[in-house]
Amino acid sequence: xxxxxxxxxxxxxxxxxxxxxxxxxxxxxxxxxxxxxxxxxxxxxxxxxxxxxxxxxxxxxxxxxxxxxxxxxxxxxxxxxxxxxxxxxxxxxxxxxxxxxxxxxxxxxxxxxxxxxxxxxxxxxxxxxxxxxxxxxxxxxxxxxxxxxxxxxxxxxxxxxxxxxxxxxxxxxxxxxxxxxxxxxxxxxxxxxxxxxxxxxxxxxxxxxxxxxxxxxxxxxxxxxxxxxxxxxxxxxxxxxxxxxxxxxxxxxxxxxxxxxxxxxxxxxxxxxxxxxxxxxxxxxxxxxxxxxxxxxxxxxxxxxxxxxxxxxxxxxxxxxxxxxx
Amino acid sequence: xxxxxxxxxxxxxxxxxxxxxxxxxxxxxxxxxxxxxxxxxxxxxxxxxxxxxxxxxxxxxxxxxxxxxxxxxxxxxxxxxxxxxxxxxxxxxxxxxxxxxxxxxxxxxxxxxxxxxxxxxxxxxxxxxxxxxxxxxxxxxxxxxxxxxxxxxxxxxxxxxxxxxxxxxxxxxxxxxxxxxxxxxxxxxxxxxxxxxxxxxxxxxxxxxxxxxxxxxxxxxxxxxxxxxxxxxxxxxxxxxxxxxxxxxxxxxxxxxxxxxxxxxxxxxxxxxxxxxxxxxxxxxxxxxxxxxxxxxxxxxxxxxxxxxxxxxxxxxxxxxxxxxx
Numbered sequence: 001x002x003x004x005x006x007x008x009x010x011x012x013x014x015x016x017x018x019x020x021x022x023x024x025x026x027x028x029x030x031x032x033x034x035x036x037x038x039x040x041x042x043x044x045x046x047x048x049x050x051x052x053x054x055x056x057x058x059x060x061x062x063x064x065x066x067x068x069x070x071x072x073x074x075x076x077x078x079x080x081x082x083x084x085x086x087x088x089x090x091x092x093x094x095x096x097x098x099x100x101x102x103x104x105x106x107x108x109x110x111x112x113x114x115x116x117x118x119x120x121x122x123x124x125x126x127x128x129x130x131x132x133x134x135x136x137x138x139x140x141x142x143x144x145x146x147x148x149x150x151x152x153x154x155x156x157x158x159x160x161x162x163x164x165x166x167x168x169x170x171x172x173x174x175x176x177x178x179x180x181x182x183x184x185x186x187x188x189x190x191x192x193x194x195x196x197x198x199x200x201x202x203x204x205x206x207x208x209x210x211x212x213x214x215x216x217x218x219x220x221x222x223x224x225x226x227x228x229x230x231x232x233x234x235x236x237x238x239x240x241x242x243x244x245x246x247x248x249x250x251x252x253x254x255x256x257x258x259x260x261x262x263x264x265x266x267x268x269x270x271x272x273x274x275x276x277x278x279x280x281x282x283x284x285x286x287x288x289x290x291x292x293x294x295x296x297x298x299x300x301x302x303x304x305x306x307x308x309x310x311x312x313x314x315x316x317x318x319x320x321x322x323x324x325x326x
Numbered sequence: 327x328x329x330x331x332x333x334x335x336x337x338x339x340x341x342x343x344x345x346x347x348x349x350x351x352x353x354x355x356x357x358x359x360x361x362x363x364x365x366x367x368x369x370x371x372x373x374x375x376x377x378x379x380x381x382x383x384x385x386x387x388x389x390x391x392x393x394x395x396x397x398x399x400x401x402x403x404x405x406x407x408x409x410x411x412x413x414x415x416x417x418x419x420x421x422x423x424x425x426x427x428x429x430x431x432x433x434x435x436x437x438x439x440x441x442x443x444x445x446x447x448x449x450x451x452x453x454x455x456x457x458x459x460x461x462x463x464x465x466x467x468x469x470x471x472x473x474x475x476x477x478x479x480x481x482x483x484x485x486x487x488x489x490x491x492x493x494x495x496x497x498x499x500x501x502x503x504x505x506x507x508x509x510x511x512x513x514x515x516x517x518x519x520x521x522x523x524x525x526x527x528x529x530x531x532x533x534x535x536x537x538x539x540x541x542x543x544x545x546x547x548x549x550x551x552x553x554x555x556x557x558x559x560x561x562x563x564x565x566x567x568x569x570x571x572x573x574x575x576x577x578x579x580x581x582x583x584x585x586x587x588x589x590x591x592x593x594x595x596x597x598x599x600x601x602x603x604x605x606x607x608x609x610x611x612x613x614x615x616x617x618x619x620x621x622x623x624x625x626x627x628x629x630x631x632x633x634x635x636x637x638x639x640x641x642x643x644x645x646x647x648x649x650x651x652x
Contacts, residue, residue, distance in 0.1 A: 054384055095455060
């Protein structure tokens, strides 16, 4: 599968992964599970969202300098979404940009973050607050990595898969409404959908790519207020999708009952659908107003109207958000 | 003057500067000298190369978040090269890229760094080791800022002006070989030359833009080993141009006697032409091998053959560099 972008194109290939050419950057989990795919000169960082910060970014750049990496060196981002985003941002900026290959090892990274060229890191104030649009040279998708993925991480990725179902492809909702869902077909379908969206709206300026943010306005705020410690990304956006659909219902944008359908599709895979009542509504709204989609502090969200139909809704009244959160 | 680049184009306008639309980022020197051009909500950082680091980068991003800056906000980079490079890199990466306007206030920034879209910051290991290619919306050149520029900073910019003379435009050597050199004409001529080079080779892949690095391989190494405390950038590249021309002579690439001519043109404006004998040759070479132009540790330099003719020379033998440095 070829993805076109403004600077050229790259291939997404589906095959068994050995070792790609370049300096591998991965995390301790992957290095422990797949020693034969992690060369001895790899740069290995602690696993988890808390590594996606300026200090690890700086560490990787300095390790590259120690290894004598020049602007012709290639990076291999072997791991989940954190590795892909972080290493992609290093690649985008080290010596003003060097080539990199994405090898996503989690369901979440395979269906979502490895395609589309969005790279970046978190600041203490929020997720992905600095970053770039920077395309890899190649994405290698090997679904056998999913065999060692903990159940909770699989669920996490399923939340994004189900998201594709709700925003653009109702068939995916049927395909994943069973516990023995077909991995290769599902992953490749999601990547195809993501690639289509990204090709149509690379820089998120046409109101199409922003659909992918369904569940993410609330989800990011939850993740941030719980300091990424309580929920996986998928769990947070699972709750986010349910609440955002409630907002859509309250606005009269979505058909009545859609919230329950969205919640059912997620609950089937053990994903959470209710927000922790201890989370302060005021804090959630404050964080949401810093979201990249919001404009001058007005809330904007990608809302689903019915299965397969999504739209960016601007100026969502705070009162409605409060009601949906309670 | 319009500069075309891969993502579009921007205008370089020559006029008196008041206040541009957006959030101004400047340094303490500029804020002190031009209070009426620095709005009260500006972000003000300490002056000097030592601010061009990840920690100030992070500080500016966090100040932008405090001011509620969204992806539609615009930054105004008001200051010298450090401000332009640093604020440009913030603009390139804050929320994956927001618009910015360059208002260069030093001769160096006006003739060099404000045009071409190179933005970035230093790491402890070296200058400009992380960054992007990111074009401004507009560059506003107001040569009246030069009236308050200290003599040493004017000299610093003159080193780059004289560099344009040696690499592409011998007429500039005549124009600047007088103490009452014409500022507006000189600045606009240099910008025109820079814009031409940048349009022809935006991403430094065609061996043209790299000409601009004449004097910089040695110059950067000197700056770094002296921790940016001994020489201005212009002084360092002034020494760098003389030594690199000596290398060109030793290689038989340049005509005999060119080193003296280059040195004379710089000495006329009080610029240094000799390296501090206390600097370790081994350390200089070690730093140069990390230079972005070097490939697998082989030294590469842009060398002048005769006035107005420059070329990237690869695999410069270390022995020749040592001889030129002694």
